[in-house]
Amino acid sequence: MIKNVCKEQVFNGIFKSVSKDLHDFLYYKYGHENNPQDIVQSAFEKLWKNCKDVIPAKAKSYLFTVANNEMLNIISRKKTSLNYKLHSYKNYTTETPEFVLEEKEYHERLKKALEELTEDQRVTFMLNRVEGKKHKEIAEMLGISRKAVEKRIYTALKILRQKVELENFS
Amino acid sequence: MTHEELIQKWLSGELSEQERKDFESSEEFAKIEKLLNAAKAFKAPVYDVNKEYNRLSNNLSTRKSVSLFQRFNPIMRVAAVLIPILFLATLIYYFIGTSTEQNNWIADQDQIFLPDSSYVRLNKDSKIRYANTNWRNERSVELIGEAFFSVEKGSQFNVATTEGVVAVLGTEFNVKNRDGFYEVVCYSGSVKVTTDYTSVVLESSKGFRVIDGKEENFNISDRLEPDWLNGESSFNSVPLRVVIEELERQYGVSVVTNNIDLNQLYTGGFDHNDLNVALESIAIPLKLDYKINGNEIILTFEGK
Incomplete structure (x- = not known):
């Protein structure tokens, strides 16, 4: 029976299974300006320091709590901004200029709308729809119920659609 | 079922096969699908778990030595004290016994x-x-x-x-x-x-x-x-991993790979003078896409 996470293999195993999720969580919630990679590092440093007091089953929630607190401590409360990835356009080269422009504006609206979601809505929506995480996994990460996860995703989608889909009145 | 319920159930995968098919052929769904696909452009940057773990180990190794000692059992503690002494004694013996002097790197x-x-x-x-x-x-x-x-x-x-x-x-x-x-x-x-x-x-x-x-x-x-004496690295049937590591050394960059088989064999070479040219010599034969982002290079296999 493994009592704590002081063994290097145990610690390494936890890092391999949790670090990416933790990073993505911080990125979607607080954006890249707040260095999610560094927060992940310091959360694991803290876990190592307190390894005697943490049992493996609790390590994941420990890490999420520590990282979230740390983020709140240092956060400059800048508006979260997500990296805008241009590579999504390259398929449109054969389309008409009007179409390209329309698509571009659509993406701009979506970017803005994503930034305007609440942190909780955005992180839940992106983990589910972009990272493909299951509702149950997200519920565990955020420490909320599955129902709450479903509700957040639906609300986020509704808000995004309102802001992104312009009705054509002409 | 109301409109709202339909979307909710679709999101959580609770629709029956027939309901799902009907919904997915609706005009409403096309709009939702467009939005969900567009959202993928805002995916989080690639997170290299192994690299980050190495960074963490490096940061921890200095602190680790203190706490490690406390976790040793009594025999290990004696060993922990004795081994450095023996080591030191050997070292002194070595330096007195022979006058060979090891230079620095x-x-x-x-x-x-x-x-x-x-x-x-x-x-x-x-x-x-x-x-x-x-x-x-x-x-x-x-x-x-x-x-x-x-x-x-x-x-x-x-x-x-x-x-x-x-x-x-x-x-x-x-x-x-x-x-x-x-x-x-x-x-x-x-x-x-x-x-x-x-x-x-x-x-x-x-x-x-x-x-x-x-x-x-x-x-x-x-x-x-x-x-390489003439400013070029060349390879003959070498795993891609080795080629990428060499590129990182030659240009002082770090490469992140995406959906790429690092054990596939590569034959060819790259120049040491121009990063773009070098990347193309690797990317084109293997049908990879590359993106330069300051010191970081992202290589992606796009398939087909």
Whole structure:
């Protein structure tokens, strides 16, 4: 029976299974300006320091709590901004200029709308729809119920659609 | 079912097969699908778990030594005290007993002349060291990384790496020892390579390498020296991983890969002067896409 996470293999195993999720969580919630990679590092440093007091089953929630607190401590409360990835356009080269422009504006609206979601809505929506995480996994990460996860995703989608889909009145 | 319920149930995968099919052919769904696809453009940047773990281990290793001691059992504690003392005693004995002086590592130097005017050229991120005093009787060099040796005739000359030892009398050869990769190529004369598992003699234009424990002999076409001496890295059926690591060293960048089989074999080379040209020589034959982001390069396999 493994009592704590002081063994290097145990610690390494936890890092391999949790670090990416933790990073993505911080990125979607607080954006890249707040260095999610560094927060992940310091959360694991803290876990190592307190390894005697943490049992493996609790390590994941420990890490999420520590990282979230740390983020709140240092956060400059800048508006979260997500990296805008241009590579999504390259398929449109054969389309008409009007179409390209329309698509571009659509993406701009979506970017803005994503930034305007609440942190909780955005992180839940992106983990589910972009990272493909299951509702149950997200519920565990955020420490909320599955129902709450479903509700957040639906609300986020509704808000995004309102802001992104312009009705054509002409 | 209301409109709202339909979307909610679709999101949580609770619709029956028929309901789902009907919904997914609706005009409403096309809009939702468009939005969900567009959202993928805002995916989080690639997170390299292994790299981040190494960074963490480096940060922790300094602190670890303190707390490790407290977790030792009593026998280990005695050992922890005794071993350094024994080690120190051995070291003192060694220095008094022999007057051999081990020099410091030499790195970041293009060309090094050894005491007998044999010379060494070091590739990027490589270093050697050797004992100065006893040079006439024992010509011995320790190498980390990759170097080309041109050795004057004389007593036996050894190049030691973690993977094996190359012994020669007088000749020209290249030794490359990187993570899981050991390669010796002989350009003139002959050399003897000894690893933990095997020993081979290489005549000129022959090479020997060990990749992840797998040994292989090969020929090189009549070349007089390795390509890297002329500002180019070349590879023949080498795992892509090794090629990418070399690119990182030559340009001082870090490469993140996406959906790429790092064990696929690559034959070709890249130039050391222009990063874009170098990346294209790797990306085009393997049908990869690359993106330069400051010091970080993202390589992606796009399929088809």
